[in-house]
Amino acid sequence: MRESVRSWFREELSGMEEFLDTEEKPDASRVERKSAVRRWEEQLLSNPQMQREIQRRQQRYHTIYRLVAVLSCVLFGLVMLYMIAHMPHYGFANPRADEVASRYLEEGLKETGAVNIVAGMILDYRAFDTLGESFVLFTGLVCSLILLRVGARNPATLKHDQYFDTSSDAILHKIGVLVFPAIIVFGIYVIFNGHLSPGGGFSGGTILGSAMIILSASAGFGTTDRIFTYKRLNLMTFAALGFYSLAKGFVFFIGANGMHNPIPKGVPGALLSGGLILPLNIAVGLVVACTMYGFYSLFERGRIGHA
Numbered sequence: 277m278r279e280s281v282r283s284w285f286r287e288e289l290s291g292m293e294e295f296l297d298t299e300e301k302p303d304a305s306r307v308e309r310k311s312a313v314r315r316w317e318e319q320l321l322s323n324p325q326m327q328r329e330i331q332r333r334q335q336r337y338h339t340i341y342r343l344v345a346v347l348s349c350v351l352f353g354l355v356m357l358y359m360i361a362h363m364p365h366y367g368f369a370n371p372r373a374d375e376v377a378s379r380y381l382e383e384g385l386k387e388t389g390a391v392n393i394v395a396g397m398i399l400d401y402r403a404f405d406t407l408g409e410s411f412v413l414f415t416g417l418v419c420s421l422i423l424l425r426v427g428a429r430n431p432a433t434l435k436h437d438q439y440f441d442t443s444s445d446a447i448l449h450k451i452g453v454l455v456f457p458a459i460i461v462f463g464i465y466v467i468f469n470g471h472l473s474p475g476g477g478f479s480g481g482t483i484l485g486s487a488m489i490i491l492s493a494s495a496g497f498g499t500t501d502r503i504f505t506y507k508r509l510n511l512m513t514f515a516a517l518g519f520y521s522l523a524k525g526f527v528f529f530i531g532a533n534g535m536h537n538p539i540p541k542g543v544p545g546a547l548l549s550g551g552l553i554l555p556l557n558i559a560v561g562l563v564v565a566c567t568m569y570g571f572y573s574l575f576e577r578g579r580i581g582h583a
Contacts, residue, residue: 389541390471390550399476399553399560403524410520410560413567414513420571426578442493452494459487467561471550477560484561485568492569497577500569505581509566516559523552 320326364370380397388396398406442448463483470476492500530537542549573580 385544388550388553389544390553391544392471392473392476394474395471395476395553395557396550399471399556400551403556404528406556406560407517407520407524410517410563413563414517417513417567417570420574421580424574424578442496445494449494452490456487456491456494459483459490463487463561463565467557468547468554470557471553472545472547477557478564480557481561481564482568484565485572488565488569489572492572492576497573500573501581504569506579507581509570509580512562513566516562520556520559523556527552 320330364373380393380401384393384396384401385391388400390396390400463480463486465480466475466483467477467480470480488500488504527537527539529535537551539551541551544550548554570580
């Protein structure tokens with residue numbers, strides 16, 4: 277590590293070389309890893325000074341760990357006791373607890389333009405919280421991609437695809453291809469009417485993701501790979517999360533500075549109403565659909581699309 281840093285300072289090594297190197301390198305075998313661990317243990321046992329240094333660091337770590345754990349528990353307990361002491365007594369009225377709910381019900385339609393107050397709440401009042409939930413899904417997909425991805429040229433992957441191919445079932449194939457268009461249309465309907473009726477990006481995206489899973493199970497991954505490639509998944513997810521972040525960042529910026537919001541809310545009850553809620557529902561739906569299909573494809577065969 278130190279030699280790499282010195283080489284980087286002497287401009288003999290590019291600082292981005294490790295990140296730009298996308299060549300797949302084979303992992304060490306299980307026997308090689310066990311041998312390396314055994315040699316490392318033998319070196320430790322043969323060096324008393326290193327043993328004493330390890331014990332000293334372990335004792336210091338455990339001391340600090342216990343101290344931090346006790347302080348954290350005490351601090352958490354004090355915060356909880358403080359909150360309990362300031363809670364209203366049982367049977368007494370607490371008007372502050374209903375302020376937020378009353379604001380949603382009384383002013384939600386006028387301030388958000390959405391007939392569905394729940395959609396107005398999660399995509400307007402609490403839009404950043406919903407953005408965090410979308411990023412949680414994306415982070416989960418990235419973690420699964422890191423842990424489960426298998427090289428596209430690995431023969432074991434091709435054998436796995438053929439072994440678990442369910443598209444050869446005639447009944448599943450016919451029914452899956454038949455219901456796929458209806459499920460897609462229904463998912464789009466749920467997303468586009470999320471600000472007018474129960475639904476929205478999360479539920480509609482789940483339906484779209486389920487449709488892609490049904491299509492891959494009934495028609496095979498070869499069909500879905502032509503529609504849903506790895507690059508398209510990255511592009512759709514990045515575009516959806518980027519649009520969501522920029523759109524709500526702009527709205528919160530002008531709101532925090534008392535500026536006029538130029539985005540029209542439309543006529544309540546119309547399809548093009550609710551301001552940014554409709555496009556935000558579409559963005560959330562794309563993230564959820566990509567995440568669902570990505571999870572299924574990774575767990576089923578270890579990759580998403582061809583490349």
